[in-house]
Amino acid sequence: MSGSQLSQARGSGALATDAADSAEKVPTIRLQQLLRSYGHGESEVIALNNIDFAVQKGEFVALMGPSGAGKSTCLNMLGCLDRPTNGHYFFQGVDVAYLSGEQRALLRRHFIGFVFQGFNLLNRTTALENVELPLIYRRVPTKERHRRAREALEKVGLSGRENHTPGELSGGQQQRVAIARAIVTDPALMLADEPTGNLDTAMSQEILRLLTQLNQEQGLTIVMVTHEADIAAIAQREVHFLDGRIATDTTRRAQSE
Numbered sequence: 001m002s003g004s005q006l007s008q009a010r011g012s013g014a015l016a017t018d019a020a021d022s023a024e025k026v027p028t029i030r031l032q033q034l035l036r037s038y039g040h041g042e043s044e045v046i047a048l049n050n051i052d053f054a055v056q057k058g059e060f061v062a063l064m065g066p067s068g069a070g071k072s073t074c075l076n077m078l079g080c081l082d083r084p085t086n087g088h089y090f091f092q093g094v095d096v097a098y099l100s101g102e103q104r105a106l107l108r109r110h111f112i113g114f115v116f117q118g119f120n121l122l123n124r125t126t127a128l129e130n131v132e133l134p135l136i137y138r139r140v141p142t143k144e145r146h147r148r149a150r151e152a153l154e155k156v157g158l159s160g161r162e163n164h165t166p167g168e169l170s171g172g173q174q175q176r177v178a179i180a181r182a183i184v185t186d187p188a189l190m191l192a193d194e195p196t197g198n199l200d201t202a203m204s205q206e207i208l209r210l211l212t213q214l215n216q217e218q219g220l221t222i223v224m225v226t227h228e229a230d231i232a233a234i235a236q237r238e239v240h241f242l243d244g245r246i247a248t249d250t251t252r253r254a255q256s257e
Helices: 003-010 019-023 071-078 101-111 127-137 142-155 171-183 201-218
Strands: 029-038 045-055 060-064 086-091 112-116 189-193 221-225 237-242 245-251
Touching: 029 071, 045 071, 045 245, 060 071, 060 201, 071 189, 071 221, 101 112, 112 171, 127 142, 127 171, 142 171, 171 201, 201 221
Parallel strands: 060 221, 060 237, 112 189, 189 221
Antiparallel strands: 029 045, 029 086, 237 245
C-alpha cells in the first residue's frame, strides 16, 4: 500500500503523513455514528441508524441479518459506493465519508477489492484479461500486468487456466477468477457480497477455503455479507444487523488461532 496514494485520496498535501505507518496503529475501517437514510418526512427510510463499527487489520468479519436489516447498505458504505447521510467513515484513519467522487474512486481503485455473487466477469475475455482489468485502470505497464495477473491466478489455484473464457470455466472457477481480480492490486480490504450465493455446496466450500487461506496466510482483511450461518462460521467475527442497527457482534476465536 502506498502512503502517497492514500494521501492523494485525502486530497490535501498537508495531510501527507506516513499513511502506511499510521495504518498499522488504527483500524482498517471504522464507522462512527453513521446514519444512512433515504427519502424525507413520512416516507423516510433509515437503512443504517447511527452505527459504530470497526474492523482491525487482518480480521475476517461476516455481516448477517434478514433482508432490509442494513448489512448490504453497510457493505456499500465500506466500499465507498454510497455516502452517509450523517456521521463518519474512516479508512485507515482517513475520514472518507465526504471525499469527492473522484477521490473515492481513487481509494476504491488502490485499496479495496470486490467479490460479488454474480462473478461480474467479461464473458468474451480470458481469465488473465479479466484479472488484469484493475491494473489497466491503474495504468500498470503490460508486462507487469501479465506477471501480476498470472501470480494472482496461481494464488487461487488456476494456473494453466489463464486463456480460458468464463464460459469454459465452472462456477467455482469463475468465482476464483473474480477473487484473483480482487487481490491483484494487493488491496488493504476485500469486500465479498454473498460470494457463494450462485454455487453448489462443493464449490462453495472451495471458495470458503480459499478466502480463509487468503485471510490466514496473507493477512487479508475481509468483510463478507452472507445469509447462511454455515458460511458465516468461517469468519473470526460475526456481526448481526437488525432494523438498521447492530444487534450482536461476536468474536468466536482469536485472530492468531
